[in-house]
Amino acid sequence: MAMMTRKRRRMMAEAAAAAATAVLPEELMIEILARVRVSNPLQLRCVCKRWKSLVVDPQFVKKHLYKSFSDITDLASKAMEDMNAFQLQLSYAPALAEQEQEEGEEEEEEEEEARSLVNELAQLDNMLVVVRSLKGSLETIKVDVQAIKDRVKCLQSFLQIYLKTVSSSSV
Secondary structure, eight states, X not given: OOOOOHHHHHHHHHHHHHHHHHSSOHHHHHHHHHHOOOSOGGGGGGTOHHHHHHHTSHHHHHHHHHHHHHHHHXXXXXXXXXXXXXXXHHHHXXXXXXXXXXXXXXSOTTSOHHHHHHHHXXXXXXXXXXXXXXXXXXXXXXXXXXXXXXXHHXXXXXXXXXXXXXXXXXX
């Protein structure tokens, strides 16, 4: 059995890759690539020359922009829902603290000091639960906003590369 050289292996791999992509029409390849879930579509340019040309194809750019705007809109909606839930929790938290404080003021002065301490401890425990809940909500909002920032940054770099490609090809 003869050993294959690197050059021969590379040539065979390129031929196999060219044969596999030549089977599918360009429109179908664009549709498939537009649906690929990658953090940055510019990574697709590194696969092969055909994919590099497809990624800067206006049809692909249009599909990718539509999908990106849709994703960003969904993320923004989720962030707004989380923010509204946070605001609701925040508005409920002071009301809960005031209600518990009023109950503490209405207690008769003859009650034992130990019972008062237990009530105060229960109030602090309830406040701790509220604070932990608010912290969790804030973390969720932070993750949502970071995801939006990442998508927008990726979209900006994609558009910059696309505009450079379009301007250099038209000159």
